[in-house]
Amino acid sequence: MASQQQLDKMQLRQNYRNVWHTNLMNTISADTPYCCLALFCGPCVSYLLRKRALYDDMSRYTCCAGYMPCSGRCGESKCPELCLCTEVFLCFGNSVASTRFLLQDEFNIQTTQCDNCIIGFMFCLQQLACIFSIVACLVGSEELSEASQLLNCLADMVYCTVCACMQTQHKVEMDKRDGKFGPQPMAVPPMQHMSRIDQPYPPNVGYGQQAYGYPPAPPPQAQGYPPTGYPQAPPPQAQGYPPAGYPPPGYPAPGY
Numbered sequence: 001m002a003s004q005q006q007l008d009k010m011q012l013r014q015n016y017r018n019v020w021h022t023n024l025m026n027t028i029s030a031d032t033p034y035c036c037l038a039l040f041c042g043p044c045v046s047y048l049l050r051k052r053a054l055y056d057d058m059s060r061y062t063c064c065a066g067y068m069p070c071s072g073r074c075g076e077s078k079c080p081e082l083c084l085c086t087e088v089f090l091c092f093g094n095s096v097a098s099t100r101f102l103l104q105d106e107f108n109i110q111t112t113q114c115d116n117c118i119i120g121f122m123f124c125l126q127q128l129a130c131i132f133s134i135v136a137c138l139v140g141s142e143e144l145s146e147a148s149q150l151l152n153c154l155a156d157m158v159y160c161t162v163c164a165c166m167q168t169q170h171k172v173e174m175d176k177r178d179g180k181f182g183p184q185p186m187a188v189p190p191m192q193h194m195s196r197i198d199q200p201y202p203p204n205v206g207y208g209q210q211a212y213g214y215p216p217a218p219p220p221q222a223q224g225y226p227p228t229g230y231p232q233a234p235p236p237q238a239q240g241y242p243p244a245g246y247p248p249p250g251y252p253a254p255g256y
Contacts, residue, residue, distance in 0.1 A: 009105070016110040020169055021176045024115045027168040034171055038164035045167050046088040046095045052174055053102050063087055065098035096163050099170055107177070122155075122162045129155040 022030045038045040054060045061080035063071045064087065076083045088095045103109060111119075132148035175181060 009101075013101075013104055013110065016104065016108040018107055018109045019112060020109055020115070020173060022169060022172050023112055024118050024162070024165045024169060027165040027172070030172050031168050035164055035168040038167040039160060042096075042160065042163055042167065043088040043092055045171075046092060046099065047084055049167060049170050049174070050084060050088070050095065050099050050102075053099055053106075053170070058084075064091070064094050065102045067098050067101050068094060093159075093163070096166055100166060103170055103173055107173070109173070118162060118165075122158050125151075125155045125158055 028035050034045075050061075050065075051058065058080040059077075061076055061084060063074045063076050063083055066072065074083055104111070129148065129151040132144070132151050136145040136148040
């Protein structure tokens with residue numbers, strides 16, 4: 001039943017939408033001093049990260065964050081600090097992975113394909129080194145034994161490096177959770193131009209040349225009344241008072 005629950009959690013983790021604040025390839029540049037600290041003192045960093053992931057509330061501590069069969073059966077409630085120390089020193093790899101799963105389930109974080117490839121390469125290299133060591137013991141060849149030792153050293157170096165990068169990744173994610181990056185500054189909006197009524201086309205905001213497909217705007221013409229080409233009214237004539245021919249002949253009538 002417990003194994004089925006773990007499989008269900010792994011399937012659910014693949015549907016998470018959020019991503020880590022920084023991937024494993026960029027953790028060294030994201031926080032170089034902390035990555036070096038995690039490389040040379042991994043168990044101590046693992047202890048601090050687990051405690052921080054629990055919001056410094058050790059009453060919530062469970063061995064391996066509840067992801068292992070031994071979780072809840074080691075008397076964690078009586079002395080959680082001692083149990084956590086035992087976990088990070090005796091089961092270092094499980095402590096790092098448990099903190100990772102704890103953060104992923106809390107913030108719905110999925111692991112990118114690049115991170116999966118790095119972690120998978122680490123596991124494959126360790127298995128290959130183990131196989132070479134077994135074959136070297138069975139065959140008894142000195143050359144094969146030396147090759148297996150070199151492969152073991154390489155696997156250990158990759159293991160320590162990847163674990164340090166993973167711990168730095170967890171630390172950066174919790175820095176983001178705790179608001180240590182600060183609020184993101186708001187960008188100043190670009191200057192906007194309003195088109196006037198007398199403009200036939202709106203101005204090209206943000207472009208250095210005329211937009212493709214628009215004909216060039218005609219030059220402004222002098223506005224008059226009436227416009228050019230319209231028949232002109234005849235010039236006014238001199239008017240007198242009274243006008244010529246006034247009054248008409250026979251007016252007024254005789255004897256009026």
